[in-house]
Amino acid sequence: MSSLEDEAVEQNTVEGLTSSPSSDTDTSTGAIITITIGATVPTGFEHTAAEEVKEKIGSDARISKDRGRIYFPITTDKLFQVHLLCSVDNLFVVVAEFDCYQFKESKEETLKELQELASTLPWTNALEVWRLNRTLKKKKGHRKVGNTTRAKSKAAPSDVAASAEAAPHKLPQETSLADSDTKSVVTPDSETCQQDLEETANDAKVIKFRVTCNRAGDKHSFSSNEAARDFGGAVQEFFQWKADMTKFDIEVLLNIHNEEVVIGIALTEESLHRRNISHFGPTTLRSTLCYGMLRLCKPQESDIILDPMCGTGAIPLEGAIEFGESFYIAGDNNDMAVSRTVNNICHIQKRRAEKGSPSGLPIDTVQWDLSNLPVRTSSVDIIVTDMPFGKRMGSRKKNWDLYPSCLREMARVCRPGSGKAVILTQDKKCFTKAISRMGGLWRKLHTVWVNVGGLHAGVYLLKRTAAMFGQTPEDIYESRGRSDAHMNETDDKESSELQPNV
Template identity: 80%
Template sequence: MSSQGDGPSEPGPDTVEPSSSSSSCPDGDATSTDIITVTVGATVPTGFEHTAAEEVKEKIGVDARISKDRGRIYFPITTDKLFQVHLLRSVDNLFVVVEEFNHYQFKESKEETLLELQQLASKLPWTNALEVWRLNRTLKKKKGYRKGGNGTKLKPNSGATDAIVDETEQQEPPQEAPAAESHAKAEGTPDTESSMQDSEEAAPEVKPIKFRVTCNRAGDKHSFSSNEAARDFGGAVQEFFQWKADMTKFDIEVLLNIHNEEVVIGIALTEESLHRRNISHFGPTTLRSTLCYGMLRLCKPEASDIILDPMCGTGAIPLEGAIEFNSSFYIAGDNYDMAVNRTVNNICHIQKRRADKGRASGLPIDTVRWDICNLPVRTSSVDIIITDMPFGKRMGSKKGNWDLYPSCLREMARVCRPGSGKAVLLTQDKKCFSKALSRMGGLWRKLHTVWVNVGGLHAGVYLLKRTGAVFGQTPEDVYESRGAVNTQGDKKDDEELS
């Protein structure tokens, strides 16, 4: 992408030139009253594509299409409803589609293919996508930084802005705040230092647009690499628009998504993944907030439900639930002091953020330190249990899970309401979990499994239903009460059989 034209290129097609001109003033307010319809793409946690499509239908009222490339959905949106896409809880990143090719015929040789990608840049219908990108910048309250150090901060011009960033904005790094704040103050004080303000507002108009191209490629039949595609396509985009390439402090990120024969060109609408929205104190196994949302929707929380996370870690699951499904009450607990402290700090972070906005800061959540195998919770008092169980890699061990999982499932069955209670459990240790679940067959029944990608690991989200059996009167209770010696022996037998 570092290639650059030797001189000014000829103007592009008439359909592209207006958008190129309007996008060169990214700080300006939107003046267009025309409503256009575009396709927006979203990356979502792998395995929860259908959940994301359901949320889009529920909140925006349109049907979403699930991509062949796992982890992506596409849906139409009109520019007057653009702010609604930032309210989605199940999506990681958003982008507006410039063009989509379902069956792109790549050339056999690498040179021909890369040349074709270069020629493609000047033929794409950029107009609507660039208009949406410009409107998107005026709708969002900027964080004041990018990954890589972009310090451009823009003033919001819409009443919907506060709603958009209510639960999604991140804490700004203190080292970059002064420059961003000074810019915002200059725009917010029209009665003082007007001449300085005029000069500052005029400056962005002469600054060149900075951009980068990011290529995401999947498939084994391509003659080129992702870097080569991004470099050559990016060079053509640079020559066509006369933008300046910058890998870190960019204004526009052009996306080149290639999945086998499917090619999608888009422009990013988010600067960093929305999955980091709730967490300020991270742990070694902190779950993505978007994955937490998918797990919560799987169990369908209802008003007044008591929801328990017995191994809460940093509190990502109960925090997401307390914010999005706030008619339920959440109890978060862990047996590690550090995990409990992180959860408390994350709750305080959300409460402070709400208080700073003048909103009610209370959350329906409480935090406890406890032993997962001996919970200080009344029998049959919990409606839903939802947790991320230790995989035996960064936390715990595979060997320890053979004792931990059956004990956990038994104690969860004790506190969960018979007949109506549910559990949503995430684990990558599938063999151990299956054996533990088979031992607890009289207490739990598996309804559904969603296979997800967690940090590159193939894991399962298991939806369980509590049977109507009364705890203490099932063969599972007798089996477990025989003691740890027999449990260890059974574990060894299982290992030999496997």
């Protein structure tokens, strides 16, 4: 590791640009240092994620120019806390970042510059954070000892993701990261500490890595594959690591968004959004997106929160875990969906029981008819749901009848004047038309545009107005229409009965 410390510098200049290192203090003394953590979040919920970071960690997060990413400083003694954030998908420690990187016009010059950049970056502190993060995950039992097959790491959303190409035929001698003995912030007993050091030393004998490039922008002369290949080759030559696309220990991230360049090292092997769901359906929402939707409506103690189209129960399950002071009702008209929801709840309860925590969750599951909910009028405080987009579930044609029926039934059960609803849908035209037909029962307060599986969707925050259900002009008009139709039908029936048989 001494070679890293000799080569690494705190600030580097590339073509007149100054990079920001990942920390401001060297780790060779074992002191607590300050680093910059990057996190990918559901697109559109960057501000929600920044609020959570401020609330739980006390750091001010900066939202990236590239949508779906935030950056915030922390000290290494709080590293474990970043894995407890509910609104982030993937985490990485920043090695260096350039706000306005001037790429060369020709591809060859740009790729050569990226190769030269790899050997001048301040890698030392970021690698020490990677080691500390690895140790923390081992203590929690998230990873097995040894070089086992790992789940393929999911990189941040981008136009293209690519990995570094294979190593030369003759693999160089690997450098051990265990040469530098850094004091861990966590202070277990000496036996456990010694065991962790031995495991780390064994794992570090052969360091395997890959480079993932996430690029966005149309003014680049190179592709993501080319950038990952050339930058990865330079990283391999500098550290003498072994390239491995699947069983890697370290994933180096090269994030390029127009003129913004961020180099980092991944801290998560699998996206954190899979934390609660074990039984997936065709349209299961990410837990991170569910958390963002729930934060929009700000659940309060003793609130009754309803998801009338729960699917696999991702929304009410996330709420019951993170906002446990409220009570959740999960319902669906599909028996398979209800079964998946029950299984997911049982999975969480079993996991809690194994950890010795109270296994109960404030949630109940019901199978019902969406247009005729078995719920008292004006008894629900908040409704949070994911409505059918009309693609994988239902159809756009059916939505024109489904949406108005759903919104009216939701208005009936929601408390007038204080009730709220957070609704996710990609069928924006149908939803807007349905809201306009509600007779003032709902009022749109805010819209968050999100990316759901590549689809541009909207998360709508609605306020239930004080208008009483069944007394709006539209209700009276529809009621009269139904009465007139019934009277005409009765008159026709009586007239037919009076006609003589011929």
